[in-house]
Amino acid sequence: MEFRQELETGLLKPIGNTESTLKIKEVASKCRLLRTENGLKVDLTYTGPNASKYLQYVEKHREELTNYLLHPDDADLYEWMETSHQTPITLKKHEKEKLILYVNFDPDTMRLMTGIADENITMKLGTPLMDINLKEMTRNQFKLAIYDMLLLADEISIAMNNVELKKMANIEMVKTYLAEIYDRFHEGPLE
Incomplete structure (x- = not known):
């Protein structure tokens, strides 16, 4: 956020867009699906601050919200x-690419990040699948994070119709490799 100092008062006033961008999860929590004679309808039940912003989001993303709900x-x-600015149409463009699950681990910071990459280990599609700090996780939390990440990768591969990525999302080696990182570098009690 940027600020401008007013000459008369010396106060800092925010400039530009001061509203935070709404996320689908946040909007969906304030909506419900209603069954009508024309099918399903997304009904916004929120009437609090910035309700018009929520309504605009619903109008613009009605189909995604319906599927989400x-x-x-x-x-x-x-x-x-x-977060990765993808749509079902843009995902389909990656159908024929040879994609892999990419793992980056920094033993100094204990940050582990996974994403989708091409054969040259160039990160694709912008947003990581998983970005966690091993120091802050028990073994069970870590196993759940891996499971969630592999489910997400599988869902993305289905949306893309990418056979190569689907194979990677189901591979046992990924789980084994990540568990070895946890066992080797985590100093807390294992559960």
Whole structure:
């Protein structure tokens, strides 16, 4: 956020867009699906501050919100698509690419990040699948994070119709490799 100092008062006033961008999860939590004679309708139940912004979001993203509310287990996929600025159409463009799951681990900071990359280990599609700090996780939390990440990768591969990525999302080696990193570098008690 940028600020401008007013000459008369010396106060700093924010300039530019001061509203935070709405996320699909936040908007969906204030909506419900209603069954009408024409099908399903997204109904915004929120009347608080910035209600007009929520309404604009609903109007612009009605189809995504409907799918999100119909399939709450796909929430991670919709959130990932939103943060990586992908749509079902842009994902389909990667159908024939040879894509892999990319793992980057820094033993100094204990940060582990996974994403989708091409054969040259060039990160694709912008947003990581998983970005965690091993120091802050128990073994069970870590196993759940791997599971969620592989589910997300699988959902992305299905949306892309990418056979290579689908193979990687189901591979046992990924889970084994990540578990070895946890065992080798985590100093806390293992659960």
